[in-house]
Amino acid sequence: QSTTPSKKTTTAGPTKLKLCEPELLVGAVYCNKTVPQMQEVVEQLSSDYDGLVKKGGAFTPTGCIAKNKLAIIIPYRNRSQHLRIFLRHMHPIMQRQMHDYRIFVVEQAGNYSFNRAQLINIGFLEALKISDYQCFVFHDVDHILENDQNDYGCPESPKLLGVSVDRFNRRFPYQKYFGGVGAFSKDQFEKMNGYSNLFWGWGGEDDDAYNRIRAAGYSLTRPRANIGRYMMLKEHHFRDKPGGNRYMLLKTSTKRMYTDGLNSVKYKVLKITEFPLFTHILAKLFEEL
Ligand code: NGS
Numbered sequence: 001q002s003t004t005p006s007k008k009t010t011t012a013g014p015t016k017l018k019l020c021e022p023e024l025l026v027g028a029v030y031c032n033k034t035v036p037q038m039q040e041v042v043e044q045l046s047s048d049y050d051g052l053v054k055k056g057g058a059f060t061p062t063g064c065i066a067k068n069k070l071a072i073i074i075p076y077r078n079r080s081q082h083l084r085i086f087l088r089h090m091h092p093i094m095q096r097q098m099h100d101y102r103i104f105v106v107e108q109a110g111n112y113s114f115n116r117a118q119l120i121n122i123g124f125l126e127a128l129k130i131s132d133y134q135c136f137v138f139h140d141v142d143h144i145l146e147n148d149q150n151d152y153g154c155p156e157s158p159k160l161l162g163v164s165v166d167r168f169n170r171r172f173p174y175q176k177y178f179g180g181v182g183a184f185s186k187d188q189f190e191k192m193n194g195y196s197n198l199f200w201g202w203g204g205e206d207d208d209a210y211n212r213i214r215a216a217g218y219s220l221t222r223p224r225a226n227i228g229r230y231m232m233l234k235e236h237h238f239r240d241k242p243g244g245n246r247y248m249l250l251k252t253s254t255k256r257m258y259t260d261g262l263n264s265v266k267y268k269v270l271k272i273t274e275f276p277l278f279t280h281i282l283a284k285l286f287e288e289l
Helices: 038-047 080-096 116-130 186-191 205-215 246-250
Strands: 069-076 100-108 135-139 143-145 181-185 229-232 267-274 279-285
Touching: 038 080, 069 080, 069 116, 080 100, 080 143, 100 116, 116 135, 116 205, 116 267, 116 279, 135 186, 181 186, 205 246
Parallel strands: 069 100, 069 135, 100 279
Antiparallel strands: 135 181, 143 229, 267 279
8 A cells, every 4th residue: 555645735715717718829820741650749749838638639728717628529440641640730729729628539440331420429429428528529530720710619500610621622512511520519419419320431421410400490600711721631542432322311311310310329339548649439330231
């Protein structure tokens, strides 16, 4: 038994910490697209004098109280180069925005068709087991933010953060577009029962989410194009094939929304690991045969 005396804690009376206000934002940010080793990124982000990322990719501002707790959730499989660029780029920006946040990487185990929407639902549910997050950003790993004024905090109404993307030649793809990067409050996401679990393979799940957002009584908000600016990293890997039944499913979005979503997703968490710069959740989905 160790008999080390417990550390004395200093109680400085009632502390008057103010709510955090981001004061160090710079606007347009440069993105370094060279692919680093993970260890280099870890060293870089842990040597910064006050920008220390805690194990699991978490950060809490000091000297002020963050407005909310934010979970950034990345649906993921086989994009390790993108992930390293993303982490190097995003941690400092989230810190300048003064969020109390954690980055979750939710990886689909196995080789079955990708199901981005289920990974998003799983990320939401599993994050809430770790802490009481009030704000959620669901983020494709290949989207790299180009303006640090694009706030990742809780939106008033569901918000599409990625508005002006280089891959789309900076044009907004279509009115109902909801791909890439989206922000919700916990309540908003629960009210629409998350995303549908039925979209296997590429495409459609975001259009379905748009339909749910509207049916739950919200309007989709977006930042101005110069703020909601992203560049997209190029894929070096196999891209999943389009889901065959996605157009059919889109016809029944609102009929299904209260029975197909957060309240019906079936999965098994195989492993949760706190890496230095992110929390990794490896999940097995129940594949549709
Ligand atoms: C639509 C897809 C969306 C997708 C969007 C942009 O056609 O899921 O293209 O795709 N809808 C359907 O397939 C029904 S992108 O150019 O980013 O690959 O988000």
